[in-house]
Amino acid sequence: MIPGADLRSDGSCLFTVWAPFAKQMQVRLLGDDERVLDMYRIEKGYWQIEANDVKAGTRYLYRIDGEEERPDPASNFQPDGVHEASAVVDHAAFHWSDQNWRNYDLADYIVYELHTGCFTPEGTFEAIIEKMRYLRDLGITAIELMPVAQFPGERNWGYDGVFPYAVQNSYGGPDKLKRLVDAAHDHGLAVVLDVVYNHLGPEGNYLRDFGPYFTDRHVTPWGDAVNLDQAYSDEVRDYFIENALYWLHFYHMDALRLDALHAIFDMSATHFVEELTKRVDRYAESADRRVHLIGESALNNARLLRPRSEGGYGLDAQWSDDFHHSVHALMTEEEFGYYQDYGRVEDLAKAFDEGYVYTGQYSKFRKRKFGNHSGDRPAEQFVVCTQNHDQVGNRVHGERLIDLTDFESAKLAAGVLMLSPFVPMLFMGQEYGEESPFQYFVSHSDEKLVEAVRKGRKEEFSTFKQAQGVPDPQAVETFERSKLNWEKPEQGEHKTMLSLYKKFAEIRRTIPAWVDRSTQNVTSMKDKQILIWHREGDACEGRYLCVMNFSKHEQKVRLFEDGERWRKIVCSGENAWGGPGSELGEICEGR
Amino acid sequence: MIPGADLRSDGSCLFTVWAPFAKQMQVRLLGDDERVLDMYRIEKGYWQIEANDVKAGTRYLYRIDGEEERPDPASNFQPDGVHEASAVVDHAAFHWSDQNWRNYDLADYIVYELHTGCFTPEGTFEAIIEKMRYLRDLGITAIELMPVAQFPGERNWGYDGVFPYAVQNSYGGPDKLKRLVDAAHDHGLAVVLDVVYNHLGPEGNYLRDFGPYFTDRHVTPWGDAVNLDQAYSDEVRDYFIENALYWLHFYHMDALRLDALHAIFDMSATHFVEELTKRVDRYAESADRRVHLIGESALNNARLLRPRSEGGYGLDAQWSDDFHHSVHALMTEEEFGYYQDYGRVEDLAKAFDEGYVYTGQYSKFRKRKFGNHSGDRPAEQFVVCTQNHDQVGNRVHGERLIDLTDFESAKLAAGVLMLSPFVPMLFMGQEYGEESPFQYFVSHSDEKLVEAVRKGRKEEFSTFKQAQGVPDPQAVETFERSKLNWEKPEQGEHKTMLSLYKKFAEIRRTIPAWVDRSTQNVTSMKDKQILIWHREGDACEGRYLCVMNFSKHEQKVRLFEDGERWRKIVCSGENAWGGPGSELGEICEGR
Missing domain, CATH: 2.60.40.10 (Immunoglobulins)
Structure with a gap:
């Protein structure tokens, strides 16, 4: 129904x-x-x-x-x-003009996550359309919109949405969203929409007045869980599954990003996610379309990624937190919260080998064993990032990676991300080294709720040193501060960074061996903090070598045999990329 | 550890x-x-x-x-x-004398569920040993002990146990339990132990004083859930998994019955049940033993039964509530509670075909779709019954099936159970048509708790007509009333019933085709309330036909082609079995 x-x-x-x-x-x-x-x-x-x-x-x-x-x-x-x-x-x-558009395979996705309100000064769908050429030139192949379902007020990350089928009015509403998708397709860009099926926001949620959409049989960080396995749950499940089909059908979305699957509790014989992927697959087949379902999951459970025929839930891909944390902890040396579980170059090597870093071993942060085997899953089932809205925005001050490290490190992070075999995802602005924060903001109308959110935010960070000066989530300045600065991409190091991302995107696009994990060989050199990966292309493509130096200083390392000759493709340390310079010639010979 | x-x-x-x-x-x-x-x-x-x-x-x-x-x-x-x-x-x-004992395949199990306190007048392990010859002569191959882990007081079903490793003192303690198992093995009987890993009882649970054994992140009918997926859960999981190994190793248990798996909440990448079956399998292999894990599950989720290599949890078998409810509702025409979902002869036919009756269709009782496909699972993965401690004891007055129907129906139920392709399980006393109830009893020492249990019991049945006169769970009379009466098996209809069960057990033991569902063909005749199943043995065995008349009157039905000759094995309506008589001769010819 x-x-x-x-x-x-x-x-x-x-x-x-x-x-x-x-x-x-x-x-x-x-x-x-x-x-x-x-x-x-x-x-x-x-x-x-x-x-x-x-x-x-x-x-x-x-x-x-x-x-x-x-x-x-x-x-x-x-x-x-x-x-x-x-x-x-x-x-x-609405008159669509994307009749010739065909969605990409996930292996060809390079995702760009953006927040409609902060991506442009105007904060609207229409304003995003103006940036379409910029995005295409960057070399990405998909934009991912943070949730656009109607939320209270005009400023919100989107996870407080309370009308899963309605398009945020302040962003421009339904027609403008369609215009955006149509324009994206016209520019050869797929569109991923972030949808939230694990909870509804705290203000304006009238669903309880209609029926048992929620249950107290399970507990989520955001209150009562969605009722997916108690009496009357068939219709609640349908409400969300039809929602997924709605975005695909009426808005021509190419993929959905499913928020926080670890907060979806379902003891039914057929798990909600399993039913969702089945229904979406059936829709895609009948509509002769290719669509992708990408889960956010903190479970490290490869069951979500396995085909339903193998006892899996049939997701096309999931976000890999482990990849992010490995890069972040290695580069920043931060050890608080979940970062304590990462920080060694071997962790990153494991991510490259397995997908997950935690595949069943003990996690100090979680105080229990965590994850299961994922090494059998293909690389395109993992969406990886070195920054995203959560990892940046859930810091006290919303600092980006470049604010915590430096320009050279940010370039290295760009390489780790863009040259990995996985599906890379950029967070808006990182391509030109944006330093402005992305902070947590809301615009509730209920003053009590506003105070609760303020208090919650302060408490969340009470154990951190930086707990002083937590930005006020309700303040319009917090929102304004989180916007991109569009003069930067044309300036100095920002421009260099942007060129480097373009170069990496080009490498990824033109050398298929990059994304083929089956020919990959990863070596980590613990003492030197160096990670090396090696890929064998087919006969025509040859071999590729990628050396990542995570130490803060120059190092010498023997990479190949005497007499071998290798051609340099890119070296981020060179002056040309704003680096301190490099001894590496265009042709390198083993000796 | x-x-x-x-x-x-x-x-x-x-x-x-x-x-x-x-x-x-x-x-x-x-x-x-x-x-x-x-x-x-x-x-x-x-x-x-x-x-x-x-x-x-x-x-x-x-x-x-x-x-x-x-x-x-x-x-x-x-x-x-x-x-x-x-x-x-x-x-x-302890000196074991069961060196030559080898456990049976599940397909060869005929289980006899008993409550140590009520099975004999003495209510001890030793007294059970005295009945070993009786049980062997009955033709069963395994006894299943309701939980024996230490509970408060001397009278309890066992599900209020608070020391999962301790053997109930009033039953005789560790040594006497070993004596019982040793004697069972000596008599060719396997022993199944009922273990409870989803909660601990309300009195005498001191585990919280030691560590976070429980979590409020999930909700069970019995309070906080066992902590299987939060911080420190590795050690809690180990506590229960080592418990399973303990009973297998130190007490030579042949199988464990895992209580209420639907109340085990675990969002870990490796589900507790999956880890449990893996560890038990590993133990069995290293000990060169065959052991079985049988789950109680109200989830109708065949994932529990599938091998781990196919994305399953690897249980050897599960109790099939659907089978019980189908038989019970058909015979009693009761429609309250979950019985409203059953009652048609086709439901029973579905159980024979599939294992589960609810394989994804809408359940009126649950008000949602229920279950998934189980037809690919072999018959020995389903333990079926027409009575068990729950189905009898969780009625207001604890009536057995024979109290709700009559002698003829009870014989029919015996046939449905014993001749099904599944693993049959009898509840103590049903083999001789015991009419005494099995009621709910406790012997707590905390007066407040006693009152709470009394109140809870009354409330549980407040919607039933029979809510008047709910037996007092704490009263010793309630316990005494629930004991078997050992003079009965020698008397009149009781003796006949016992002989019939023995006959059925013999058929099951001597005709392998009975338990081979692959050659089974089930037909239900809705108007006549008749169920027919047909099995093809191999060339030497021939064909077998079983006709079950669930109507309350005699009916004529054409079963085979002209000229075919069939030999009667047993007809429960005959005078010899205390029935009204039958026209069926020793040899039946189609005409």
């Missing part, structure tokens, strides 16, 4: 809502032609009514048992925010 | 206890040679000390941080009950 308001070409509109305990359900259409229509109870707690002469944009509310009036849990648009009426959207009205 | 007191032949005893947050741990040895010994902190929160000159039976307590004295969480014996000192057990002192 597809919930929401389905507007047809003849002006009729089918309203469908799930409210299993309601005695009476009505829909109130607002505006010039205001009407209150009684709905019919159909199967499994759903209610429906078809209204005639409905126009796109018509506002409506559901009236439960003749009393409370509430926006639609499956609202496609909340033009006036989370507390006001829903609006009918005419999806057929 | 194996927790507990390990007594060696030289009189030394190694005490090992896990107390990760303790600053000081001591063991106090009681008796003539009273001593307090400081323990050493070794790895991962374990403490150890080796004491000399320790005798079997020596009482001891752990002293935590110089203050609280507590019995050992891994106590092997609590001679004076749950609140008193633990006792050292010398496992090497």
